[in-house]
Amino acid sequence: MIAVIDYGAGNLRSVLNAISRLGYQAKITNTASELASAQVVILPGVGAAADSMGKMKKLKLIDPIRRFIADDRPFLGVCIGMQLLFTGTEEGGWHECLNVIPGVVRRLPSGLKIPHMGWNQLKQRASHPIFSGIPDEADFYFTHSFYAEPDDDSVVAGTTSYGLPMCSMIIKDSLIATQFHPEKSGEYGLRMYANFLKTALGVR
Numbered sequence: 001m002i003a004v005i006d007y008g009a010g011n012l013r014s015v016l017n018a019i020s021r022l023g024y025q026a027k028i029t030n031t032a033s034e035l036a037s038a039q040v041v042i043l044p045g046v047g048a049a050a051d052s053m054g055k056m057k058k059l060k061l062i063d064p065i066r067r068f069i070a071d072d073r074p075f076l077g078v079c080i081g082m083q084l085l086f087t088g089t090e091e092g093g094w095h096e097c098l099n100v101i102p103g104v105v106r107r108l109p110s111g112l113k114i115p116h117m118g119w120n121q122l123k124q125r126a127s128h129p130i131f132s133g134i135p136d137e138a139d140f141y142f143t144h145s146f147y148a149e150p151d152d153d154s155v156v157a158g159t160t161s162y163g164l165p166m167c168s169m170i171i172k173d174s175l176i177a178t179q180f181h182p183e184k185s186g187e188y189g190l191r192m193y194a195n196f197l198k199t200a201l202g203v204r
């Protein structure tokens with residue numbers, strides 16, 4: 001099962017549509033038991049990190065998500081789903097997040113148009129099947145006001161320039177996460193989902 005976590009954030013439908021276009025079926029879920037039995041978990045969403053963590057805590061999803069990732073099972077975080085993986089965020093003060101990836105989520109520098117919204121280039125920093133068929137510096141769609149700053153630079157798989165060179169993609173074992181929205185990024189975004197699911201599900 002491809003499980004898409006519903007913790008009250010938006011953007012679930014566009015993720016399901018992208019997966020469906022590739023010929024796969026996904027299930028929206030917010031239960032620990034279904035996460036435990038899933039082959040693949042996707043954590044998408046838009047919104048505020050503190051609210052998102054509060055909703056996941058209420059649904060008792062925090063420990064199941066951490067266990068799924070700790071077991072090195074295929075996991076994809078998208079937009080706020082990437083930021084929630086970090087130690088904590090400065091959004092609205094300091095709020096603890098999932099602490100799967102050590103590091104801090106910070107506000108984009110002042111003087112920029114915030115949120116960062118629209119198309120921007122992804123500079124690939126890793127050789128990985130997720131990039132198969134996707135040229136370096138291809139454009140992807142962003143909409144965010146905060147960016148992730150990991151402690152360990154080795155997990156940074158892609159960067160994007162917006163006032164500063166920011167981490168826009170991370171890869172650690174079977175965990176992949178993107179600051180941008182592949183499901184809103186046209187051909188290359190759909191290819192990224194296809195690459196992820198093909199690897200995660202062992203499709204030849």
